[in-house]
Amino acid sequence: MQTSPTLGFIGLGVMGGPMCLNVVAKHPAPVIAFDLNEVALNEVAEAGARRASSIADLAASADVILLSLPGGKQVEAVCLGEGGIASAGRPGLIVVDLSTTAVAEARAIAARLAEAGIQFVDAPVARTRQAAQAGTLSIMVGAAPDLFAKVEPLLRYMGSDVTHCGGTGGGQVVKLINNALLFEHVAALAEMMVVAERAGVAPATLLEAVSKGSGDSFALRNHGLKAMLPREFPERSFPSEYVLKDLGYAIDLAKSCGVEPKMSTTAQSYYRAAVEAGFGPRYFPSIIELLDRSGS
Incomplete structure (x- = not known):
């Protein structure tokens, strides 16, 4: 992974929107964003993010993709569904899921993405929307040590406390x-x-x-x-x-x-x-x- 990877951010809701704004403000390389909500997408675009026309468009351009979605079904659809990350992303891509999902879901999605040469990190967040705005979330991470070392600096754009909790699923x-x-x-x-x-x-x-x-x-x-x-x-x-x-x-x-x-x-x-x-x-x-x- 290059020193300053191109980042993608999918999911600009109550927590995802302010997290993405912190990423846009702090990351020195391009940030590409996607959400079905045009108002939310406009807000991060005005802050400097590049708008993606689809998940596939974002996945084809990003080196690391951050997800902030309502739950496991949505994460699975974005990662593995038609036009999703698995079909459009390049081998070597890293997906960091900031959502809260079932442990079994996180591990199953990681295994499926690995078949496409894509790495997966579960990194659910805790604390309030105010903490998301301030960049002071607590982030719990499940990943192999070398992969955690790659994504930790990116997670610190959004969190003041980033804890490595073990292998895949440990964060969840x-x-x-x-x-x-x-x-x-x-x-x-x-x-x-x-x-x-x-x-x-x-x-x-x-x-x-x-x-x-x-x-x-x-x-x-x-x-x-x-x-x-x-x-x-x-x-x-x-x-x-x-x-x-x-x-x-x-x-x-x-x-x-x-x-x-x-x-x-x-x-x-x-x-x-x-x-x-x-x-x-x-x-x-x-x-x-x-x-x-x-x-x-």
């Missing part, structure tokens, strides 16, 4: 566990905030006191204080529908390892109820309103 293993722990904690926090208020303790007082004790956490300081306490749930933030997708991946992973994930399954039931009650598109800490309303 760590990301799914990270997400499951967060979703479980937010559900537990929502329960206890409702309990505290009904028992006569103001939620603000609860969070202030707990933040000084052993119950303190990232979830409390970020989701509890910033969203659940003021009941402010910003648009274009991670919704309960996506929580169910990621929890499903985590539950499948646990079962494949011979572990019955009771905590994740309980949290899943809460978020499923939220989706069924019409909270699906809303920022996932809004689960507290469902619990408050239902008396659960």
Whole structure:
């Protein structure tokens, strides 16, 4: 791979758009972008990215392709579908998937791309849209050591913390566990905030006191204080529908390892109820309103 490879970026959504903008601003060589959303594509083009007319057009020109897509089905379609990366990319191309997928999906896609001489890295991201805008994401990477060394400098355009988690699929293993722990904690926090208020303790007082004790956490300081306490749930933030997708991946992973994930399954039931009650598109800490309303 040359010192400054030509980069492609596919998927300019809530996280992908700001990640791509960071790549365009920091990478010294051309960046080619593609998305079905013209508004999102125009934004990165105005920042300096070159517009691709199709996935095949992008794949034929790029040395490294970054993907930020909703899930495994979309990653598979972009990589292996008609007019996709496998058919249009050159041998030696590297695909870096920033999406969250099932571990088995990541490993299967990597194997199929390898047949075409294309290397695959799973590099799912964590933290918020604000972190994506600031370039301070946490990125968990599954790749062979030599391949990780090639892509790490590119990932640091978008992330302040880049962790090599082992071979192919290792990044997804760590990301799914990270997400499951967060979703479980937010559900537990929502329960206890409702309990505290009904028992006569103001939620603000609860969070202030707990933040000084052993119950303190990232979830409390970020989701509890910033969203659940003021009941402010910003648009274009991670919704309960996506929580169910990621929890499903985590539950499948646990079962494949011979572990019955009771905590994740309980949290899943809460978020499923939220989706069924019409909270699906809303920022996932809004689960507290469902619990408050239902008396659960």
